[in-house]
Amino acid sequence: MSRAVLSLGSNLGDRLGYLRSAVDAVRPALVAVSGVYETKAWGVEDQPDFLNALCIVDDPARDHWAWLRAGQAAEQAAGRVRELRWGPRTLDVDIVTVQGVLSDDPELLLPHPGTPDRASVLIPWLEIDPDAEVPGHGRAADLLARLPEADRAGVVLRPDLTLS
Numbered sequence: 001m002s003r004a005v006l007s008l009g010s011n012l013g014d015r016l017g018y019l020r021s022a023v024d025a026v027r028p029a030l031v032a033v034s035g036v037y038e039t040k041a042w043g044v045e046d047q048p049d050f051l052n053a054l055c056i057v058d059d060p061a062r063d064h065w066a067w068l069r070a071g072q073a074a075e076q077a078a079g080r081v082r083e084l085r086w087g088p089r090t091l092d093v094d095i096v097t098v099q100g101v102l103s104d105d106p107e108l109l110l111p112h113p114g115t116p117d118r119a120s121v122l123i124p125w126l127e128i129d130p131d132a133e134v135p136g137h138g139r140a141a142d143l144l145a146r147l148p149e150a151d152r153a154g155v156v157l158r159p160d161l162t163l164s
């Protein structure tokens with residue numbers, strides 16, 4: 001058993017192409033993929049808008065560390081260079097949750113600690129799983145409702161862009 005929720009983000013170069021490359025890397029395990037959202041940057045706000053999407057994957061042969069490695073391999077293939085925390089990047093793959101796993105290891109925090117505060121994660125997640133729960137934090141729908149309206153308004157579906 002290893003069902004995982006992965007958040008994908010890009011704000012440099014061929015943003016849609018990088019998100020597609022991440023989905024292609026996990027395609028055999030793909031359960032569902034959200035639409036593509038254009039989102040205002042949080043954290044470091046003075047940077048280009050992101051494209052964000054979220055996918056649910058399932059592969060009994062992969063544990064949570066294997067999902068982290070898969071995400072990091074996709075980031076490296078996209079030529080990602082780690083510079084500024086929360087800064088611009090070709091591809092970011094965050095492991096949002098892995099079913100049944102709580103972790104306080106800094107190399108792999110689960111659930112990802114940013115999840116309750118990020119409309120760019122919660123909105124695409126709710127699109128494909130309206131009953132989504134963040135372990136220890138409650139229902140994703142309730143968490144989203146608590147965020148400032150400006151955060152929600154900064155996440156806009158791009159129906160012209162698709163990953164599936």
Ligand SMILES: Nc1ncnc2c1ncn2[C@@H]1O[C@H](COP(=O)(O)OP(=O)(O)OP(=O)(O)O)[C@@H](O)[C@H]1O
Pocket residue numbers: 068082084085086087092093094095096105106107108109110111112113114
């Ligand atoms: N749930 C997780 N998903 C992905 N990376 C994680 C997770 N928990 C811890 N990490 C660690 O975080 C580091 C990567 O951080 P990264 O540079 O992607 O941070 P960031 O994207 O700038 O910020 P944030 O993680 O808040 O989105 C890696 O070393 C990785 O081991």
Ligand SMILES: Nc1nc2c(c(=O)[nH]1)N=C(CO)CN2
Pocket residue numbers: 008009010039040041042043044050052085086087092120
């Ligand atoms: N909207 C949005 N903002 C961000 C994102 C992201 O994926 N979407 N990722 C970041 C890097 O951690 C920093 N800021």
